[in-house]
Amino acid sequence: MFFSWDYLFQGFVTALSWQNLFWAFVGCFMGTLIGVLPGIGPTSGIAILLPLTTVLNPISAIIMMAAIYYGAMYGGSTTAIVVNIPGESASVPTALDGYELAKQGRAGPALGIAAISSFVAGTLSLLGLTFFAPALASVALAFGPPEYFALMFMGLSLVISLSQRALLKGVISMALGLLAATIGQDPLTGDVRLTFGSEELIAGVNFISVIIGLFAIGEVLVNVERAITHIYEHKKLEWMPKWSDIKQCAGSMIRSSFIGFFLGLLPGCSPSVTTFVAYDVEKRVSKHPERFGKGAMEGVAGPEGANNATVSGCFVPLFAFGLPTGPAMAVLLGGLMMYGLQPGPMLFTQNPQFVWTVIASMYIGNVILLVLNLPLVGMWARIALLPFPVLGPLIVIFSIIGAYSVRYLLLDIWVALIFGVLGYFARKLGFPIAPMVLASVLAQMLEASFQQSLLISHGSLLIFFNRPIAVAFMVLAFVSIGRGLWAEFRDRGLEVAEEDKD
């Protein structure tokens, strides 16, 4: 993969043609709309709209598909902030603080910061994609199953330590999330596990249902019992972020660009992981970590920035090796192949014009998203002005549709309902929710990479400790576990998760 100013310049010229600009705009717009529809995440968004792009020439089509992808990524955070429905797992950390901000009447500023942070991190990480892609691509190749396992293990231990004063409950929450994901077929052997004789359960538990249940339905149930009239108690609403908000989040935006981009290079490291890592980092570097979970603006800026930066990072392995790093990228790869383009090292030598036009169009897409979304912020924030008895049932029905439209299985709605009840009790009893969500998302990859590592090492667990990158992650994980245990033994109080405290 060779960089040249010439190609980049030519790319901008092609991408700025009125035709390509138009399709980038359409893609951003439809992507955002689709992202706002609950449950229809970027992957199904691109898949649904893929047939529409067949009428276009390959370049316009890929530009539009990429635009749909990041539009959908952005749209997902809108519902996470306004009504606490994270459309996909990547928006879960955004919901933690975004919804708290919204309840304080600051949905507008939170949405604005999300848009600005997405733009800043998106653009910064595109610079990374443009200039450093070749060198970075080889780093990603050094990642084998042991490194993945160590990375995910670290991710889980970090998220448990997020629940600071409730270590036991955090561990239980994580274990339940992993358990839910083991129901159904073993990813490697296909053996049926924990179905208790039910045939429906063989299909397994989909993590989208888990997320929707825990967040959206659980939250609605809590609101139903209190007979509230509006989901936000504050009457005074702000529409736009203040200059001080932006200044406060500037550091988060830059940090999350780096986190998102570099982790995004790793195959399999999807935004659902990087947004959690970014959130955790923000909480750790903050001078006021106690504000997190109660409406910290950095808690929105960090994950949102990382989300978009990861998208740019993901394109490196896709272009350089033809390696899709996640389901959404796999659909995009399908789109590329539909047009007879085989991503991989040859793509850059055979179709440089194509690659650089797409990269240029991503810069433009980021600008379009910002211009498109800042004016819409007020509109989205107003949704929450609907009385709760009207909004609540609508949230429920659209969550149900979101859960159902992943696989068209009624089972998924039942699962969402069960996890809704679980989420309700978790909120009441002070169990943290985030570990359960992350665990259910990572479970399959965690188990598969563990299996593969043991195959490589012929059964020796030492493989996680004699490879430099893996051992670094493992050490971090054990440090964070050790710190948690230390805090646990010092403190004999009752466990109540910080993020769910009233």
Add this chain to the structure above:
Amino acid sequence: MKSQRFSDMVSGIFLALLGLVVVLAAIQIKGAPDVRMQPRTLPLILGWIVGVAGAALAFRAWRYRGPVRIVPWPDRVGTLRVGVTLAALIVFLLLVEPLGMPLSSSLLVGFLVWYLGGYRPIYAGLLGLATGGTIYVVFIRLLNLSFPIGPLGR
């Protein structure tokens, strides 16, 4: 269940039992011949974690002698509202296949808006129909998702 201490003891014991059930179920998972980690290993470990952590939670709460913290459980009216909402959701789930997504959604939204907000049935019903209509147009007609459509299908 009023105090956090008692709630923790009850949920801890429940989780310990759940862990036990998972362990028992995991033991019965068939083994595969040539893999390093048996399909039953992960569920087995997780069952142990849930069981032991649950027991520890209960024990910790039992030993706790600090100030009482009250769990914000709802009053009778609140419990009823949650119960009815859940019941409505279950009825909805049973109706999705025979009635189809748009019709059953209309019923669910109409009922919940009426029950939760005390709006006049006519408004609630219209809102329900509007929701069902939107679902039909956007998800079934426009996006072509294969939802059950019930009697509307033919």
